[in-house]
Amino acid sequence: MIQQYANPARFNRLATTLMPWFAWPAGILIVAGLYFALFNSPPDYQQGDTVRIMYVHVPAAWMALFVYTSMAISSAVGLIWKHPLAHLSAQAAAPIGACFTFVCLLTGSLWGKPMWGTWWVWDARLTSVLILFFLYLGFMALQNAFDDPRRGERSAAILAIIGFINVPIIKFSVDWWNTLHQPASVVKMSGPAIHSSMLIPLFMMGVGFTLYFGALLLLRMKTLMLARRARGMSMAQLHQQAAE
Amino acid sequence: MQMISDFMAMGGYGGFIWTAYGAVAFVLGGLLIISLRENRATAAEVAALEANSPRRRNKTDKEDDAT
Numbered sequence: 616m617i618q619q620y621a622n623p624a625r626f627n628r629l630a631t632t633l634m635p636w637f638a639w640p641a642g643i644l645i646v647a648g649l650y651f652a653l654f655n656s657p658p659d660y661q662q663g664d665t666v667r668i669m670y671v672h673v674p675a676a677w678m679a680l681f682v683y684t685s686m687a688i689s690s691a692v693g694l695i696w697k698h699p700l701a702h703l704s705a706q707a708a709a710p711i712g713a714c715f716t717f718v719c720l721l722t723g724s725l726w727g728k729p730m731w732g733t734w735w736v737w738d739a740r741l742t743s744v745l746i747l748f749f750l751y752l753g754f755m756a757l758q759n760a761f762d763d764p765r766r767g768e769r770s771a772a773i774l775a776i777i778g779f780i781n782v783p784i785i786k787f788s789v790d791w792w793n794t795l796h797q798p799a800s801v802v803k804m805s806g807p808a809i810h811s812s813m814l815i816p817l818f819m820m821g822v823g824f825t826l827y828f829g830a831l832l833l834l835r836m837k838t839l840m841l842a843r844r845a846r847g848m849s850m851a852q853l854h855q856q857a858a859e
Numbered sequence: 860m861q862m863i864s865d866f867m868a869m870g871g872y873g874g875f876i877w878t879a880y881g882a883v884a885f886v887l888g889g890l891l892i893i894s895l896r897e898n899r900a901t902a903a904e905v906a907a908l909e910a911n912s913p914r915r916r917n918k919t920d921k922e923d924d925a926t
Contacts, residue, residue, distance in 0.1 A: 664871075665872045668875065837898060838901050845908055851912070
């Protein structure tokens with residue numbers, strides 16, 4: 616019991632110290648990335664200025680997968696080693712991942728309309744990302760579906776682990792199936808197929824989004840821990856009142 | 860002025876591009892604001908509960924996180 620208490624308390628101090636180290640670089644990189652993305656990068660020779668949507672769409676897609684992967688790992692750690700912070704981390708990450716996935720779908724749609732002539736198409740990449748979005752929503756719903764929060768977090772953890780199969784499907788969907796979505800241009804065996812004038816702002820946004828996720832994850836974990844503490848204290852007070 | 864309106868037009872795709880960037884700012888900024896508010900509200904709740912039970916403070920400090 617003391618061990619379990621010690622970890623969250625130490626984590627809380629560590630999170631408070633670390634948060635600015637994520638938040639400030641995130642802000643600086645995103646602002647600088649936006650400057651390059653909107654002012655200082657060339658229009659695409661085929662897609663014109665719509666290519667600028669890439670600088671938010673692609674990092675959001677990376678984050679959608681990255682956050683889900685981190686959630687599945689935390690869930691597995693929570694189930695196997697019962698580390699007190701693991702389920703908390705998955706629970707804190709889920710809404711952030713859902714937001715990134717939503718943004719990815721929305722900006723993709725806004726890019727698809729002018730370039731493909733359609734807002735949406737049921738091809739493998741788009742459909743598998745939509746499934747990812749529903750996995751996030753399902754995770755959050757399942758977590759709150761039980762009176763006993765422990766059962767909720769265990770059930771949600773199992774969903775997160777099973778749903779992880781979708782992550783490689785999303786990554787390779789553009790190779791395995793004939794999709795309208797273009798294949799990978801950055802993360803591939805032969806190296807990136809994008810000029811550095813586009814690659815640099817893309818990476819700035821990608822790293823910026825990752826650090827934004829880090830700062831927000833720490834903040835949300837702190838909140839969840841405070842909420843747990845509040846629950847425990849109000850329960851103790853109720854018991855005390857009942858005893859008096 | 861011409862430069863600004865050219866920039867906003869984005870080669871005729873301005874509507875799509877600005878909506879996309881606006882949506883990103885709205886969703887990611889909104890999540891940040893909601894998370895900060897939740898944190899502040901929960902911290903206030905804990906502070907109120909602590910003020911409410913001064914006698915048990917020493918004991919609950921050890922107990923609450925282990926529940």
